[in-house]
Amino acid sequence: MEHVNAHKACNYYKKHQSLFLEGSFPRGVFCINEGMVKVFQRGDEGKEQIIHIAKAGEMVGFRSMFSETPYRVAAETLEESNICFISKDDFLNMMDSNPVLRNGIIKELSKELSDRADFITNMAQKSVRERLAFTMIILLEIYDKEPINLSREDLANFVGTATETLIRLLKDFKEEGIIEVHTRKISVLNKEKLFSIAGK
Amino acid sequence: MEHVNAHKACNYYKKHQSLFLEGSFPRGVFCINEGMVKVFQRGDEGKEQIIHIAKAGEMVGFRSMFSETPYRVAAETLEESNICFISKDDFLNMMDSNPVLRNGIIKELSKELSDRADFITNMAQKSVRERLAFTMIILLEIYDKEPINLSREDLANFVGTATETLIRLLKDFKEEGIIEVHTRKISVLNKEKLFSIAGK
DNA sequence: TTTGAAATATGATGAAGGTCATTTTTTCAA
DNA sequence: TTGAAAAAATGACCTTCATCATATTTCAAA
Incomplete structure (x- = not known):
């Protein structure tokens, strides 16, 4: 940890600031101290697909x-954030000399791999309504007790649908008493129902 | 390698034999010597989503x-295969003592993570026709020079569509001279065109 | 406080693709 | 070689959702 602290460079990032772009070469890793970051890919027509939202x-x-190989995803802050950068070399050294860290990383990689398998299956087999419920459950964990605070467009790009469709579904959820909306902030009122819509 | 050889247990598997099921606990890894294995998840209605096809x-x-944690995917041979099993303990020991192996594994995990991000974006943003083209390109690499030999159902479950839709699209591809079909075996005649349909 | 731009919302429309029913072909074991 | 079951193919229909057009609201800067 001392080693880490000696080598990390922490910075303040404002909202919608880019950490890295698709096509650029990785020079290190970013550790989120505070704030939130979206990891996404741009499809052929430029529409973003959010793959993951990372928090502190x-x-x-x-x-x-x-x-x-170059990044195939891009990352950008969703809100004001405090993020540290550790260079590739430092990080690889740390991993070599620290089995605990190493195992943690591998474990994390494995978990993400499983999560993405779920994501793929959901995408392939579920309706947009079901996927929205599923996505809201994920966001519920990410935002903890706070209301979900994402633009409609980002939300649509996470669910994998058109913004208009997403807005219509949010309206449905609102009418069904599942969520409560204050401008852009969404609070979940009925978690149970979300689970039952998401299926399983 | 000596160590590996001393600890692995190789077996012959016939077609459609299961390696492991969703929900079971991993006790080791499987190395494919010969043959092919599909890794898949079953959605809520039991429909399979193929996540990956692994070859020798x-x-x-x-x-x-x-x-x-228990497997969230299942694995099953697609054809007669020869597969070795290495127990969890042996494998973890090997990883601890062999940095080269270790880095290879992490690299592989990272690559799969990127592949799955692409997969998700494709699922979310492309038409079934485009996804079929994309999937055929992947299968082209897997099957190398051999014709693609998958059931229509497996193919549909890889593309993420209904079997009927897949069959109709295969017919289109056939009529457009992109592929040639002999019963279940599919040969690609026009790789270029596949790329242009898949987009990018 | 106004104002313009961005974000959000709503409506109309059509195409993509899923589902169900049925037929044809292939496979494989007796 | 044949018969039954599985796989592949085709047709009809209908739902879901994307797209385009337009209206309304929100927000921040002047």
């Missing part, structure tokens, strides 16, 4: 660090 | 080995 305590960007 | 030289099942 998570690391972003080590995925492609080991493969010496 | 690949390992299957180490993903959840580090997380001490």
Whole structure:
């Protein structure tokens, strides 16, 4: 940990600031101290697909660090954030000399791999309504007790649907008493029902 | 390698034989010597979503080995195969003592993570026709020079569509001269066109 | 406080693709 | 070789959801 602290460079990031772009080469990892970051890909027509939303305590960007290939995803803050950067070399050294860290990383990679399998299956087999419920459950964990605070467009890009469709479904959820909306902030009133819609 | 050889247990598997099921606990990894294995998830209505097709030289099942949680995917041979099993303990020991192996594994995990991000974006943003083209490109690599030999159902479950829809699209591709079909075996005649349909 | 731009919302429409029913072909074991 | 079951193929229909157009609200800067 001393080693980490000696080598990390922490910075303040404002809202909608980019950490890295698709196509650029990874030079290190980003540790989120405070704030939130979306990890996404741009499809052929430029529409974003959000793959993951990382919150305080998570690391972003080590995925492609080991493969010496350019990023295929981009990352950007969703809100004001405090984020530290650890260079590739430092990080790899730490991993070599620290089995606990190493195992933690591998465990984390494995978990994400499983999460993405679920994501793929959901995308392939569920309706947008079901996917929205599923997504809200994920966001509920990410935002903890806070209301979900994402633009309609980001939310649509996470669910994988058109913004208009998402807005219509939010309206349905509101009418069904599942959520409460104050401008852009969404609070979940009936978690049970979300689970039952999401299926399983 | 000596160590590996001393501890692995190789077996012959016939077609459609299960390696592990969702919900079971990982006890080791499977190395495919010969043959092919599908890794899939069953959605709520039992429909399979194929996440990955592994061929000779690949390992299957180490993903959840580090997380001490049950498999969320299942694996099953697609054809007659020869597959070795290495127990969790042996494998973890090997990883601890062999940095080269270790880095290879992490690299592989990272690569799969990126592949799955692409998969998600494709699922979310592309038409079934485009996804079929994309899937055929992947299968082209897996089957190398051999014709693609998958049931229509498996193919549909990889693309993430209904079997009927897949069959109709295959017919289109056939009529457009992109593929040639002999009963269940599919040969690609026009790779270029596949790329242009898949987009990018 | 006004104002313009961005975000959100709503309506109309059509196409993509899922579902169900049925037929044809293939496979494989007796 | 044949018969039954599984797989593949085709047709009809209908729901879901994307797209385009437009209206309304929110927000921040002047």
